[in-house]
Amino acid sequence: MVQLTETFLKAFNDNDLDGVLSAFAEGGIYEEFNGRESKGPDAIRVAFAPQFEGAFGQMKFIDEDLMVDPVAGKVMASWRCTLEVKGQPTSWRGLDAMTFDDDGKITHKLTYAKTKAPLFE
Helix, strand or coil: CHHHHHHHHHHHHCCCHHHHHHCEEEEEEEECCCCCEEECHHHHHHHHHHHHCCECECCEEEEEEEEEECCCCEEEEEEEEEEEECCEEEEEEEEEEEEECCCCCEEEEEEEEECCCCCCC
C-alpha cells in the first residue's frame, strides 16, 4: 500500500490526471475538503479538472507523513500544498484519508485542509 500511495501522490505533482484517476476503484468516492462529493471516474475527473488545468496556478504537494494500516486497507497521508495566490507564494497543510480495496484501488478518499478560514459555498 505504501508504493500504491506514493505512486498516487506522485501523479498529483506530475500533473497526471489520468494517473490519479487510475488509482480509484470504478465506484470510488472523492470527498473534497469543502464537503463536495464525487463518485465514479467521470465525476472525479470533473472535480479534479480545474486543478490539473491550472485554474489555481501551479500546485505542488510536499509529502510530510504517511501512516498505513494494511490490515484495514487504510492510509493517512499528510502534506503541504504550495501555490501562488495573486502573485504571492502561499501554502496550507492537509491530509488525505484513503481506503483501498483488495485490488489496491482507492474506494474512498477524504481530503481535509488546514486553512486560515473555512470555505463556504
